Amino acid sequence: MNVPEIPEISIDVEYERIKTNAEKNGYRLNPDIDFVKNLIRGLLKNEQRYGYRACPCRLASGIKDQDLDIICPCDYRDTDVEEHGACYCALYVNELIATGKQNVAPVPERRPPRSERRKALVVKTVSTTTRPVFPLPVWRCKVCGYLCAREQPPGICPICKATKERFERFV
Amino acid sequence: MLYALSTCQWCHRTKVLLEELGLAFDYDYVDLLEGNEQNKALDEIERWNRSGSFPTLVIDNKRVIIGFREQEIREALAV
Numbered sequence: 001m002n003v004p005e006i007p008e009i010s011i012d013v014e015y016e017r018i019k020t021n022a023e024k025n026g027y028r029l030n031p032d033i034d035f036v037k038n039l040i041r042g043l044l045k046n047e048q049r050y051g052y053r054a055c056p057c058r059l060a061s062g063i064k065d066q067d068l069d070i071i072c073p074c075d076y077r078d079t080d081v082e083e084h085g086a087c088y089c090a091l092y093v094n095e096l097i098a099t100g101k102q103n104v105a106p107v108p109e110r111r112p113p114r115s116e117r118r119k120a121l122v123v124k125t126v127s128t129t130t131r132p133v134f135p136l137p138v139w140r141c142k143v144c145g146y147l148c149a150r151e152q153p154p155g156i157c158p159i160c161k162a163t164k165e166r167f168e169r170f171v
Numbered sequence: 172m173l174y175a176l177s178t179c180q181w182c183h184r185t186k187v188l189l190e191e192l193g194l195a196f197d198y199d200y201v202d203l204l205e206g207n208e209q210n211k212a213l214d215e216i217e218r219w220n221r222s223g224s225f226p227t228l229v230i231d232n233k234r235v236i237i238g239f240r241e242q243e244i245r246e247a248l249a250v
Contacts, residue, residue: 035180038180038183039180041178042178042179042180043178045177045178046178056176056178056179056180057176057178057179057180057181057182057225058176058224058225059176059201059202059213059223059225060202089179089180089181090180090181106181106237106238106239106240107238108222108224108237108238109222109223109224111222113217113221113222113223114213114217114223
């Protein structure tokens with residue numbers, strides 16, 4: 001499973017892109033640049049070996065459909081930043097940590113354990129909850145919470161640029 | 172025994188700390204294990220840490236420290 005080293009230049013380019021995108025959308029990156037660049041190295045390495053940017057601090061299965069929730073930015077980022085000041089890997093942080101007024105503390109894993117994820121897959125396929133009747137379905141971006149009413153979710157989230165498969169039917 | 176991921180920065184910090192403390196320890200980069208070996212490691216981790224997260228540090232088969240908790244690790248390993 002060993003893969004070639006990621007070139008520094010790719011990491012620097014990605015760092016600038018992620019940072020700009022984060023700040024444009026009201027998010028802050030960890031102020032420790034070396035730490036962030038190492039996380040980005042991990043993201044790029046995961047993209048190289050799995051084909052998607054799974055969280056560097058979580059074990060990816062190699063099956064994208066089973067790991068959509070941990071593709072960075074993960075589904076758990078907003079809640080963890082809110083509750084713990086940082087997302088699970090600490091790439092994204094709150095204002096206090098970003099400005100050095102508070103340190104990052106370990107963030108407990110919010111993703112359900114392996115055994116429950118398997119069960120959830122089964123439950124998902126059999127449960128059909130009744131929904132209120134609206135002229136259009138409402139879709140929710142699981143990364144940033146953006147909502148829109150249309151036949152299908154957008155190909156790319158207009159707010160955070162997450163891809164279509166990160167949307168869930170909300171109403 | 173340290174269960175870690177090769178891409179995880181908190182795992183990296185934990186490993187560096189253990190090296191600094193100069194104690195003998197084994198570690199596995201679970202993402203670099205394949206198939207059955209990886210499953211066996213995950214089963215073992217989940218015995219100690221239900222969420223199966225990294226780093227999971229199992230000390231002398233007696234106690235577990237989940238995550239990079241520097242103070243806790245130093246205290247647990249204080250000679």
